[in-house]
Amino acid sequence: xxxxxxxxxxxxxxxxxxxxxxxxxxxxxxxxxxxxxxxxxxxxxxxxxxxxxxxxxxxxxxxxxxxxxxxxxxxxxxxxxxxxxxxxxxxxxxxxxxxxxxxxxxxxxxxxxxxxxxxxxxxxxxxxxxxxxxxxxxxxxxxxxxxxxxxxxxxxxxxxxxxxxxxxxxxxxxxxxxxxxxxxxxxxxxxxxxxxxxxxxxxxxxxxxxxxxxxxxxxxxxxxxxxxxxxxxxxxxxxxxxxxxxxxxxxxxxxxxxxxxxxxxxxxxxxxxxxxxxxxxxxxxxxxxxxxxxxxxxxxxxxxxxxxxxxxxxxxxxxxxxxxxxxxxxxxxxxxxxxxxxxxxxxxxxxxxxxxxxxxxxxxxxxxxxxxxxxxxxxxxxxxxxxxxxxxxxxxxxxxxxxxxxxxxxxxxxxxxxxxxxxxxxxxxxxxxxxxxxxxxxxxxxxxxxxxxxxxxxxxxxxxxxxxxxxxxxxxxxxxxxxxxxxxxxxxxxxxxxxxxxxxxxxxxxxxxxxxxxxxxxxxxxxxxxxxxxxxxxxxxxxxxxxxxxxxxxxxxxxxxxxxxxxxxxxxxxxxxxxxxxxxxxxxxx
Numbered sequence: 249x250x251x252x253x254x255x256x257x258x259x260x261x262x263x264x265x266x267x268x269x270x271x272x273x274x275x276x277x278x279x280x281x282x283x284x285x286x287x288x289x290x291x292x293x294x295x296x297x298x299x300x301x302x303x304x305x306x307x308x309x310x311x312x313x314x315x316x317x318x319x320x321x322x323x324x325x326x327x328x329x330x331x332x333x334x335x336x337x338x339x340x341x342x343x344x345x346x347x348x349x350x351x352x353x354x355x356x357x358x359x360x361x362x363x364x365x366x367x368x369x370x371x372x373x374x375x376x377x378x379x380x381x382x383x384x385x386x387x388x389x390x391x392x393x394x395x396x397x398x399x400x401x402x403x404x405x406x407x408x409x410x411x412x413x414x415x416x417x418x419x420x421x422x423x424x425x426x427x428x429x430x431x432x433x434x435x436x437x438x439x440x441x442x443x444x445x446x447x448x449x450x451x452x453x454x455x456x457x458x459x460x461x462x463x464x465x466x467x468x469x470x471x472x473x474x475x476x477x478x479x480x481x482x483x484x485x486x487x488x489x490x491x492x493x494x495x496x497x498x499x500x501x502x503x504x505x506x507x508x509x510x511x512x513x514x515x516x517x518x519x520x521x522x523x524x525x526x527x528x529x530x531x532x533x534x535x536x537x538x539x540x541x542x543x544x545x546x547x548x549x550x551x552x553x554x555x556x557x558x559x560x561x562x563x564x565x566x567x568x569x570x571x572x573x574x575x576x577x578x579x580x581x582x583x584x585x586x587x588x589x590x591x592x593x594x595x596x597x598x599x600x601x602x603x604x605x606x607x608x609x610x611x612x613x614x615x616x617x618x619x620x621x622x623x624x625x626x627x628x629x630x631x632x633x634x635x636x637x638x639x640x641x642x643x644x645x646x647x648x649x650x651x652x653x654x655x656x657x658x659x660x661x662x663x664x665x666x667x668x669x670x671x672x673x674x675x676x677x678x679x680x681x682x683x684x685x686x687x688x689x690x691x692x693x694x695x696x697x698x699x700x701x702x703x704x705x706x707x708x709x710x711x712x713x714x715x716x717x718x719x720x721x722x723x724x725x726x727x728x729x730x731x732x733x734x735x736x737x738x739x740x741x742x743x744x745x746x747x748x749x750x751x752x753x754x755x756x757x758x759x760x761x762x763x764x765x766x767x768x769x770x771x772x773x774x775x776x777x778x779x780x781x782x783x784x785x786x787x788x789x790x791x792x793x794x795x796x797x798x799x800x801x802x803x804x805x806x807x808x809x810x811x812x813x814x815x816x817x818x819x820x821x822x823x824x825x826x827x828x829x830x831x832x833x834x835x836x837x838x
Contacts, residue, residue, distance in 0.1 A: 265320055271358060272313035272327060279306055282334075282347070305330055324362045331355045332371075336378050343386060344398045349411055352378070356415055360423045364430075368423045372416060379408040470655055474516055478509035508557075514817065522660050523639070533667050537693055538582040541574045544608070547589045551597055551605075563600060568608030570617070578617075579691035584664050591657040592621040592684050600625035603681070616670070617690045622683040628676035636674060637662040661686075710824050710833030712739035715761045717827075719743055720750035720777060721793075722769045726816075730764065733820050737833055747772030751780040760788060762831050765810065767794035767801070775808040782809035789830035793818060 283306040290299035312318065312326045335351030342348070352375050360368030383404055386397040399407065485502040488494055494502070525531040548567040555563055589607065596605040603624030612618040628636060639659040665672040665686045672686035717739050721727040727743050734741060742757065744750035748771040754760060763781060767774035778790050792805035795816040802813045814826050824833070 269313075271362075272309075276310060276313060279309060305334065328355055328359055328362070328371075331358070332374070332378075336382070339379070340382050340385065340395055342398055343382065343404050344407070353411070353415055353418075356419055357422070360419050361426060365423050365427060368419055372412070372419065375415065376412060379412070383408065471516075471520070475513065478513040478516075481509040482506050482513070510817075519656055519660060523656055526660070526663050531663070531667065533581045533584060533664075535579050535581055535691075537577050538580050538585070540571070540576050540578050540609075541569055543582055543586055544569060544589075547586060547593060547607075550590070551593055555597065560597075560601075562602035563597070564604040565597075566604060566606040566608075568606065570608060570610030573695075575695055577693040577695060579693055580688060581668060584668065585688070588661045588664050588686065589619070589621070591661045592686075595657065596621050596623035596625060596682070596684075599623065599682070611690065612687065613690075615690055616687045618685065618687050620683055620685050622681065624681040627678040627680055627682050628674070629678060633674050633676060637672070710737045710828060712737045712761075712827075712831065712833045714740075715831055715833075716740045716742065716757070716759050717831075718750060718753060718757070718760045718763045720747060720763065720769065720774065721766045722746055723766075726766075729818075730823070733823055734827075737824065746770045747774055747777030750777050751784075754781050754784060754788075762827060763788060763790040765790050765792050767792055767805065775804065778805075778808045778810055791826060791830070 283302055286302050287299055290296070290302060309327060309330050312323045312330075315323075331351050332355045335348045335355055338345040338348030338351060340348075356368065356371040356375060359371035383401070386395060387401045387404070397404065485506050489499055489502055522531065544567060548565065552565050555565055593605065593607050596607075600623040605621070605623045607619070607621040609617050609619040637658050639656055662672050665688070668688055670686055670688040672684065674682060674684050676682040712734070717734065719727055719730055719741050721730065721743070722745055731741055731743075742753055742760070744753050746769045747765075750763070750765070751772070754763070763778075765774045765778055765781075769777075772780075774792060774794070778792070781788065781790060789811040790809065792801075792808075792810040792813045793816060794801055794805070794813075801815075805813050811830060812826055814822060827833070
């Protein structure tokens with residue numbers, strides 16, 4: 249039968265089942281001898297009812313100990329009941345029966361061990377009642393029973409009291425000891441659970457640390473490659489510009505390549521910043537009216553020109569718009585929607601050498617727009633459709649060609665789509681192609697009244713002769729760039745190397761027409777300097793210029809009193825057009 253099916257770590261339950269097993273084996277061995285003796289005696293005296301009862305007791309005890317599929321609680325209860333029954337009968341038959349008292353003592357002892365403190369107290373109470381009832385049955389005058397008392401009533405009472413005292417003196421310390429052991433076993437079990445949990449936590453922390461180290465290594469490896477690639481072109485072509493044998497056409501080509509690679513590098517930096525925003529929970533969606541067709545066309549023209557420039561004659565680019573109204577206005581974050589499309593279309597172009605890339609959208613219902621980007625590229629390995637959105641995940645079926653990329657574009661796109669209230673998924677077949685789908689909430693806006701658009705003045709026509717601009721900038725190279733850019737428009741500049749100097753210059757010079765204010769400067773930052781300047785004169789426009797890329801910088805600059813905001817790196821045309829909004833450069837000297 250085996251002592252127990254429980255592992256040793258189960259504590260008290262393990263030991264109770266083990267004790268019950270050995271107790272049952274001893275009980276059956278002794279019970280077999282008692283059973284054979286009484287069974288033969290009953291049969292010899294033709295007491296068939298007693299013989300049948302004895303057989304029932306022994307066989308039921310044998311079944312309770314042998315059938316292990318029965319609950320342990322039931323098996324224990326039944327064996328204890330049989331022990332109590334045998335002991336009670338033996339004392340009733342012979343009130344001087346040592347066997348009867350032994351069985352009752354065993355009953356109380358095993359109740360305390362196998363059931364617990366409550367079982368011990370209930371067993372003692374039941375034995376007291378049993379001895380009292382037995383004494384009443386045997387010694388009550390006039391009551392006819394088939395049993396004859398062997399002892400006198402006085403001797404029986406003394407025997408019963410002595411037995412109860414011995415029983416309690418033996419049982420109660422044992423129960424107290426068991427309670428202590430039970431507490432220790434439960435305490436040990438709790439400690440083991442805590443240790444196991446700590447071990448699991450440590451193992452999980454180790455796995456996370458190893459995964460973090462792997463991702464960090466992948467991130468650094470990818471970043472090193474992706475940053476050095478455009479930097480190599482930027483620095484290389486910059487050096488070639490000064491070569492005396494480079495003609496004007498080649499110089500123009502090199503300048504365009506420097507611009508393209510600079511833009512690629514800036515996109516990479518913005519992706520890294522977006523990852524940081526996602527991890528810190530600072531990435532925000534700002535919905536505003538958006539001309540959907542215009543946005544889609546901008547993405548199309550950007551990649552069409554890139555495909556043409558790279559000479560990818562075997563690759564066609566298609567745009568399909570799902571709403572016929574070209575002036576349809578929707579409420580969404582245009583910048584983030586464009587970022588999602590650029591990531592997906594850029595991936596499609598990168599992994600498709602021949603065939604086509606098609607992107608567009610359709611109105612799914614009154615609540616959602618369904619966008620898609622489809623290509624005939626290399627496809628994804630089977631079973632990797634969900635993993636492609638994990639950060640730093642890169643899959644390449646073509647062993648003959650190495651595809652660039654940081655592995656963070658799709659994870660950013662997925663986060664943006666979910667943040668905008670949509671869903672994104674992918675369907676792909678190796679060597680056939682891939683289609684990305686994503687949905688966004690559809691909030692259609694009433695069309696705006698058409699206005700006559702005036703011809704925008706060319707930046708080459710701007711003339712700020714006679715205008716004085718204060719430039720607060722702590723980096724000399726940045727000031728030099730602004731100086732050269734504005735010198736072409738005849739503006740006069742005053743350079744302040746920190747915020748404190750800018751305020752002092754503004755106090756001394758009365759004819760300043762505009763302030764270009766850097767945000768991060770020594771002694772006094774741009775926010776504080778702007779507040780000081782606005783306290784002196786509120787009508788002089790202040791344009792914040794900063795390398796901070798967080799979205800809240802624009803709001804912070806507005807709160808500080810800045811009239812507009814321009815982010816570094818500052819484009820030449822963006823700089824002049826922003827200034828022109830506040831100080832018109834009409835080509836005439838003031």
